[in-house]
Amino acid sequence: MTIAIEPNPAGIYIHIPFCVNKCPYCDFYSITDHSLKKEFVKALLLEMSLYKSVPPVSDTIYIGGGTPSVLKSKDIGQIIETVFNLFKITPDPEITIEVNPKTISPGSLKGFKQTGINRINIGVQSFSDDNLKFLGRIHSSIEAKEAISWAKNAGFENLGIDLIYGIPGQTEKSWLLDLKTAMQFEPDHISCYTLTYEPKTPIYNHMKSGFFSPMPDYLAGSLFELTSDFLENCGYIHYEISNFSRSIDKKSRHNTKYWSDVPYIGFGPSAHSFDGRQRSWNVRSVKDYIKNIESGLLATEEKEVLSKEQHIIEAILLGLRKKEGINISNFNMKFEINFKEVFKETISDLREKKLIILINEQCRLTKKGTLLLDSICAMFALNEF
Ligand code: SF4
16 A cells, blocks of 8 residues: 655554553553453554544554563564554654563564564663662663663664653762763663652652652753753754754654644553544553453543643643744644734743744744743743734
8 A cells, every 4th residue: 555645644652551560750551460461462452443533644653651561572563563454654664662671681672673663762761770779660770781782782773762860869970970871872862851750659759758858950950951961962962852862863753743743643541642633542441441442442531622722832832842942834824823923022031031042933942941841831821812
């Protein structure tokens, strides 16, 4: 079948809801009881076949979680094959799998590679054993390094690693050591996330109970600037607040869709979908998910149609996360408003404070502005339009 290339192809996300252990800071949906793994894979394949809308052409498949690498490559292969059979996929899709260093081996990585996966993202988080212990990770620094080498040997030419900073007790020196260790492996992509304390997570409760103090904002801010300067000096493109790539073609094509208001379809428990106007998400519980799908129903828990105002503010928030910011003429065309006119006072205030830059048709944050993204978006939201 010949697939017509569209200007903004959609993405397909698959959520694998199993983890070996639950990390205390994590608020993604996953469970450590793997007894329903087989039934889950069956239900996932069925869910895709129950998809009734006309699917948009997609150029990315992202297998995330949870920990997708707890599944066998045979299962992953079947999932990818089903996506290709049921959906319109462009000839050169980016197919990503997230893996946890403790759940892979040279053999399993070769197996994943044979399924057609061409991008791997390894959840390293830190190269310090003390930090890994604080984060409740099940792997050690040596295992993280081994995982990266194995992935390279398995032939993955698009390799990303995730790191976390802002860990209590971390210093500029110790964080720099993590970044320098990462550089030894020359990853194609690095995501550096700040440790956040999501309500209801165990780490949040520990922090609230006074077991430790979170890193002060000023220090987390200076680690952010250090990260950006260091990785840019190493030749990486800081293309989104938390994301760096070695070249333009090594940006995460899939995640860029989330920041660019492009549709995506999500399958699996708790997976979110967006069709350009409406957001929907699946039930979280694996049991309920399987029950719904087995009875021939979709597993959608809720749908939400964005009002024009919500959509505009969300597009500003997401657009400003990207290095290139918001393309004003595209924005005006899409939302039928005059961005510069509607947000005139906010723009002039933010420019005066040197928080945003407006050049030609692009509106983007300065480095200083990047640290204040949420407050900046709140200022845009105060306007009437
Ligand atoms: S391995 Fe990842 S998805 Fe699983 S609990 Fe830890 S952070 Fe969450």
